[in-house]
Amino acid sequence: MSLDFDIRGVLRTSMLDFPGKLSCVVFTNSCNFRCPFCYNPELALGKPSEPRIPVEEFFSFLESKKKWLQGVAITGGEPTLQPGLLDFCSRVKDLGFEVKLDSNGGNPSVLKKVFSKSLADYVAMDVKAPKNDYSAVAGVEVDSELIEQSISLIINSAPDYEFRTTVIPEFISEEKLVSIGKWISSLSLSGKPKRFFLQQFKSDSRMIDRSLENKNSFTPAQLTAFAETLEAFFGEVGVRGI
Numbered sequence: 001m002s003l004d005f006d007i008r009g010v011l012r013t014s015m016l017d018f019p020g021k022l023s024c025v026v027f028t029n030s031c032n033f034r035c036p037f038c039y040n041p042e043l044a045l046g047k048p049s050e051p052r053i054p055v056e057e058f059f060s061f062l063e064s065k066k067k068w069l070q071g072v073a074i075t076g077g078e079p080t081l082q083p084g085l086l087d088f089c090s091r092v093k094d095l096g097f098e099v100k101l102d103s104n105g106g107n108p109s110v111l112k113k114v115f116s117k118s119l120a121d122y123v124a125m126d127v128k129a130p131k132n133d134y135s136a137v138a139g140v141e142v143d144s145e146l147i148e149q150s151i152s153l154i155i156n157s158a159p160d161y162e163f164r165t166t167v168i169p170e171f172i173s174e175e176k177l178v179s180i181g182k183w184i185s186s187l188s189l190s191g192k193p194k195r196f197f198l199q200q201f202k203s204d205s206r207m208i209d210r211s212l213e214n215k216n217s218f219t220p221a222q223l224t225a226f227a228e229t230l231e232a233f234f235g236e237v238g239v240r241g242i
């Protein structure tokens with residue numbers, strides 16, 4: 001049976017994309033959001049410059065790396081848009097690899113199926129903005145109730161997980177980060193949610209909104225101070241990209 005899973009890139013080895021695991025990274029096509037700061041606009045817009053990689057070609061590669069790799073990180077685009085996601089994860093796990101799934105949280109019904117079938121070992125969800133401010137940062141009209149359902153599912157059903165927010169002065173302030181922290185932690189049924197990362201914004205000519213190209217980022221000291229504030233809401237808080 002052929003798998004409907006649109007892969008447009010494979011990073012063969014990464015020590016950064018799956019916490020604690022040596023993994024490969026699979027880039028899927030298309031996204032339902034249009035975040036102005038997206039660094040993968042071709043994939044987000046569903047107009048990839050790279051040809052589709054046959055799924056069987058990927059699995060041949062993966063089988064050849066059984067001795068070396070421990071996991072597969074699936075990113076995008078937005079992987080939950082792929083009709084074959086569950087079958088893909090299932091095949092990866094059948095080969096003995098762990099699965100890390102990146103998601104924007106827009107499809108809680110898919111995440112629910114993934115968790116009910118134990119098809120992901122680690123989930124990383126972007127939380128773009130506070131609940132009442134979501135659409136401006138996602139670049140499309142977003143039903144933030146769906147985002148909330150995904151957050152809740154992840155905290156209460158995923159084996160391991162992190163939330164993360166890209167911090168762009170244009171969109172995010174310390175006050176908004178506190179709102180995000182309160183929102184996420186209010187959805188936990190038992191104690192603080194595990195992990196939250198602040199991701200430094202780096203201006204880049206590939207972004208969807210080119211007007212952000214020359215915008216400043218927060219300083220490392222500001223991000224560190226934000227992280228300290230957010231420790232009130234999470235078991236672990238980190239900063240990436242500084």
Ligand code: SF4
Nearest residue numbers: 031033035038077104
């Ligand atoms: S969720 Fe946003 S940042 Fe992630 S792929 Fe989609 S448009 Fe890009």
